[in-house]
Structure formats: C-alpha cells, structure tokens
Amino acid sequence: xxxxxxxxxxxxxxxxxxxxxxxxxxxxxxxxxxxxxxxxxxxxxxxxxxxxxxxxxxxxxxxxxxxxxxxxxxxxxxxxxxxxxxxxxxxxxxxxxxxxxxxxxxxxxxxxxxxxxxxxxxxxxxxxxxxxxxxxxxxxxxxxxxxxxxxxxxxxxxxxxxx
Ligand code: CO
Numbered sequence: 001x002x003x004x005x006x007x008x009x010x011x012x013x014x015x016x017x018x019x020x021x022x023x024x025x026x027x028x029x030x031x032x033x034x035x036x037x038x039x040x041x042x043x044x045x046x047x048x049x050x051x052x053x054x055x056x057x058x059x060x061x062x063x064x065x066x067x068x069x070x071x072x073x074x075x076x077x078x079x080x081x082x083x084x085x086x087x088x089x090x091x092x093x094x095x096x097x098x099x100x101x102x103x104x105x106x107x108x109x110x111x112x113x114x115x116x117x118x119x120x121x122x123x124x125x126x127x128x129x130x131x132x133x134x135x136x137x138x139x140x141x142x143x144x145x146x147x148x149x150x151x152x153x154x155x156x157x158x159x160x161x162x163x
Contacts, residue, residue: 001037004052009091013050015137018057021071024113028058028071032111035060036067044089046127048134051090059131063124073108073132082122085148085156086130086140095153096144104128 007013021028031054039047039060048059057072080102087095104125107117120128130140148156 001033003041004034004038006038006042006047006051006089007053009088009139009141013053013055014090014134014139016050016055017137018050018055018135021056021058021109024071024109024111029111031056031058032060032069039067042089045123046131047089048131050134050137057135059134061120061124061127061131068118069111070106070108070128070131071110071113073106073128073135075104075129075132076107076117077103077105078125078129079103082126084126085152086126086144088130088140091139091141095148095156096140097146097148098126098130098140098144100126100129106132 031049035047035049035052038052039062046059046061049056059070059073061068061070078101081099082102083097083099085095086098102125103119103121105117105119106128107115109115133140
C-alpha cells in the first residue's frame, strides 16, 4: 500500500467526469487499498478517486467502524434535509454550510463487482452525497451557502474531520 497525493481545489481534474469501472482486478484493488491508507492518514471521512488523480467511479467512506468501498455508485433514494458544516480534503482548512438530504440509499459494487445497497443518515448521508458529487466533477463549494468563519470553525471544535 502507498499514500497517494491529494489533488487540491483549482486542479482541473476535480471538475471532470469519471469513467465506469469495468475491471475488478488487482489494479483496482491497489487503488482502493492506497485510497484507504490515504483517507486514514488524512483523518478524512471520505475520499473519491478524482482526488487522487484517477477519473474512475470509485469512492470510500469511513463509517467509524468500517471503510465502505463504492464502485459505480448510484443514488437510489433520498429523503429529508439537513443543513450543516462540510469540508473536503481537496479544500484544506475550509468549511462550508451545505444543505443535503438527510437519508440516502446508495447502490454500488464492491471490489469484486458484487452489487450491494447501503442507507446512510446524517453525517453518512452527507458523506455519500459529497463523494458522489466528486464523481460528477462537483465540489461542495459549488453547493454551499457560504464558507464558515474562523469563529464558527473554532466553536465547532471538531476541525479534525474532513471529507
Ligand atoms: Co471532498
């Protein structure tokens, strides 16, 4: 496994669309393993392949117990609404106020190509939608009301987690 370099906002790769994964092979597994190591090393909640310079439909979300792997994900269902703080490993040191669905059901393939479904609420729903957006070339900054002020960030006192 190896750490991969995280692409930062301003790099055009973050605005590009991604390709469907068709080969569930050793190369994909290496990418997933490297992304997991990079995500954990960065203390992030989620990481999408374009953030490491790879234009494939792949993202990871750390649930706190487990790192879920999403390959060729589709959003099946959304409900409710939440407005809150959101960050991104590609936009270091900043947080924005973003409104998202509160419950999200995603269908995706695992690293062996098997389809599965997972439902996320609150932070997990936010993470699924944030990472899914990366695969469409969309950053949260395009959806946010505004950046949070330093005072608001200090109040949150949880600036150690980014998506
Ligand atoms: Co992000």
